[in-house]
Amino acid sequence: MNTPTLTAFIIYLVVLISIGTFFYLRTRNLADYILGGRGLNPWVTALSAGASDMSGWLLLGLPGALYAGGMKNLWIAVGLSVGAFLNWQFVAKRLRLYTEYANDSITLPDYLENRFNDRSRVLRVISAIVILIFFTIYVSSGLVGGAILFEKTFGLNYQTALWVGSLVIVVYTFLGGFMAVSWTDFIQGTLMFFALLIVPMVAVQMVGNWNQVTDKAASIDPTYLDAFSGMSFLSIVSLMAWGLGYFGQPHILARFMAIKRPNDIPKAQTVGMTWMVLGLFGAMFTGFVGIAYFAGNPLENSETVFIALVQALVNPWIGGILLAAILSAIMSTVDSQLLVCSSAIAEDFYKQMLRKDAKRNELVWIGRVSVIALALIATIVASNPESKVLDLVAYAWGGFGASFGPIVILSLFWKRMTRNGTLAGMVVGAVTVIVWKNLSGGMFDLYEILPGFILCSAVAIVISLLDKQPSQDIKRQFDAIS
Amino acid sequence: MEDASLTLATWLWLLIPMPLVVILSFINLYRHKGE
Numbered sequence: 001m002n003t004p005t006l007t008a009f010i011i012y013l014v015v016l017i018s019i020g021t022f023f024y025l026r027t028r029n030l031a032d033y034i035l036g037g038r039g040l041n042p043w044v045t046a047l048s049a050g051a052s053d054m055s056g057w058l059l060l061g062l063p064g065a066l067y068a069g070g071m072k073n074l075w076i077a078v079g080l081s082v083g084a085f086l087n088w089q090f091v092a093k094r095l096r097l098y099t100e101y102a103n104d105s106i107t108l109p110d111y112l113e114n115r116f117n118d119r120s121r122v123l124r125v126i127s128a129i130v131i132l133i134f135f136t137i138y139v140s141s142g143l144v145g146g147a148i149l150f151e152k153t154f155g156l157n158y159q160t161a162l163w164v165g166s167l168v169i170v171v172y173t174f175l176g177g178f179m180a181v182s183w184t185d186f187i188q189g190t191l192m193f194f195a196l197l198i199v200p201m202v203a204v205q206m207v208g209n210w211n212q213v214t215d216k217a218a219s220i221d222p223t224y225l226d227a228f229s230g231m232s233f234l235s236i237v238s239l240m241a242w243g244l245g246y247f248g249q250p251h252i253l254a255r256f257m258a259i260k261r262p263n264d265i266p267k268a269q270t271v272g273m274t275w276m277v278l279g280l281f282g283a284m285f286t287g288f289v290g291i292a293y294f295a296g297n298p299l300e301n302s303e304t305v306f307i308a309l310v311q312a313l314v315n316p317w318i319g320g321i322l323l324a325a326i327l328s329a330i331m332s333t334v335d336s337q338l339l340v341c342s343s344a345i346a347e348d349f350y351k352q353m354l355r356k357d358a359k360r361n362e363l364v365w366i367g368r369v370s371v372i373a374l375a376l377i378a379t380i381v382a383s384n385p386e387s388k389v390l391d392l393v394a395y396a397w398g399g400f401g402a403s404f405g406p407i408v409i410l411s412l413f414w415k416r417m418t419r420n421g422t423l424a425g426m427v428v429g430a431v432t433v434i435v436w437k438n439l440s441g442g443m444f445d446l447y448e449i450l451p452g453f454i455l456c457s458a459v460a461i462v463i464s465l466l467d468k469q470p471s472q473d474i475k476r477q478f479d480a481i482s
Numbered sequence: 483m484e485d486a487s488l489t490l491a492t493w494l495w496l497l498i499p500m501p502l503v504v505i506l507s508f509i510n511l512y513r514h515k516g517e
Binding site for chain 1: 485488496499500501504506507508511514517
């Protein structure tokens, strides 16, 4: 890495940490920290939902998939756009209203417990377990992204890059404290947006023009240009099923809960969808142009295509900022995921099950130790040099989508749903994803989110119908939202 | 010929549904204007 790039890299990170610290110092309590006291404006809501959703995946995973497989991966982007749209259109406002009405719930486990008036705590604990399992996998995808960045920019080998990257991220989470603030995500979102538009455009200029890009890609493999070659109906459905995941992602749903005025949601939706669709286009074209640009010298790891284009094309000062943006996007996502997990361990397990009268300070320490333990597990999961950001994200995304997606939709729109139905659906969704992921061949090559989502919905509906009617209190609360 | 039609179909899938959801979001915003 040359001096201007390194300087820009460091300056960008320092500025970001300063902004995070500034907002951290203004944080007064847990609700402030988790939801910003439900005070987000629509622009910040939209872009922070986008940045915490996409982060390293959009800059490394998706361009890598297009670079390796060509246009057949466009189905992921189509499915995601439709899923995100439906989530904004139907879930966002109702969830925002319901979570405030249901005892001012600030997290997904909180909401489920209050929605079904579950005094047994079992819904909270089971949903916290699901969060821990799949966020650990999600975190490991971020660590793989960090490792790829350090490997490529500092010339380290994968294992060293992984441990250095993980150490940087854990230290950042500790020293900076709770910087997973939506405002820093907003800055990441803006920068990612411009990076994803500028990099492919400059790359096309360098190759010549768009026709030369497609000709070059077709000369390597004509199937790069079409989305149908080697794809069955089921494999297309399987890729589009990514869109189902949106309804169950705790970190994205949290942004909906945090918006200041429910009536601001259409504005946030418009900003969010425009950002997302342009970002997806940018990411896809980055990968696709990379096929032509690196035709003579193919990349060893397809997920480095964005980094390699930045290094090859952009002025070193801007290059440093863009590379820092990748790292900080990954860090802000991993940071917030680690913190959600640590609060799940401290608040939902330790306090609820082991020591009901635990003091604040004790819980903070339990949370900190959990961050280290989880980061260690995630680093070990990521230590396979063949790890791909996209594969790990797909697993975590599928896990959340199948365990929480149908539950969130049904709980918002179906009055007859019961706590036992919710519990059974959630467990069946999570188990289906884990089992399906570990089997292969035939129908097991289908993306696990699809069977998981279907089985979770079916079990939740059947068990709810077999169960006794929800109490009058719960029904009254439901009617109040309608 | 078949390759060309598949490429065309690819472009249609790329250029219709994704911009469409953005347009629908703008329509939704317009419908809720002033709330």
